[in-house]
Amino acid sequence: MSIPLRAIHYFVEAARAQSFSVASQRLHVSQSAVSHQIKGLEDFLGHPLFVRRGRDILLTALGEQYLQQVAPAIDTISHASIDMKQQKSRQLKLALHGSLAVKWLIPALDDFRLRYPNIDLSLQMLTQDGRFDTQFADCFITTQPPRTGFTQYHLYDERLKPYCAKPLWSEAQQLREPHLLTQFPLLSAASVFSSNQPGEDWRRWFAAVQQPLPPHTKIHHFSHVLLAVEAAKYGQGIALLNEFMTSTAERADSLYELPLHSIRTDDSFYFVYPNRAAKRIGLEALGKWLVALCKERSL
Structure with a gap:
């Protein structure tokens, strides 16, 4: 008895996508080819695997059971084939x-x-x-x-340090008290911490030395740290950055670290x-x- 491996592969893709159309795109074949292979598999097994409702498909109870049994085997075959093909690839x-x-x-x-x-x-x-x-x-x-x-x-474990452009650095490098930084605009990146609170990076930086973020601090907000990096380079304020986000060239030419404390992030x-x-x-x-x-x- 010949096992219809291609049909089983098509079945797994369709079941995971819950769509013959999406499965056909992933498999780079026509939708009718997917439908034909699955119909042949159902005939081979003697059981319906899907309930068809127009364009929607739902696994039957037996279809769900069959998926749990054959999907790991299909994945193993797929991974083994990819690994074998890539063994000598550079x-x-x-x-x-x-x-x-x-x-x-x-x-x-x-x-x-x-x-x-x-x-x-x-x-x-x-x-x-x-x-x-x-x-x-x-x-x-x-x-x-x-x-x-x-x-x-x-x-590495991510740490944030205060950076700014040279004109600001020339003034700010003399400051040894964190709260004095707030005479300059602070640049905050929302992507650094998973928090809905604006300015969470600076709030944590001040908290690390048991200080609150001073009221009325001027903070410019950015959705991503990349944007804060660019704003800092153009002298728009002081940003909390990690060394991953500041290239060696930038640290030499346009971004300068302030001699103040750093903080660990969660990453x-x-x-x-x-x-x-x-x-x-x-x-x-x-x-x-x-x-x-x-x-x-x-x-």
């Missing part, structure tokens, strides 16, 4: 947040390419941290490392990849290089 896809790539990694890539000329490293923009789709990328930089099934390298950064890909060319080298890069910059 191309690595690294997924990370765009801001991290632009401000920290890209300026350092020449060093990696000089050290490992045979590894073709490409960058993918990560839009959702904590989602590790190995068909999208081979490895990831994340603040939410998986608990199991992945090798991880700790890169630590990790480089991770699936355990099953451990033999993949370049993964270990990339992980060690990233760790060394962080140590070199005292992160």
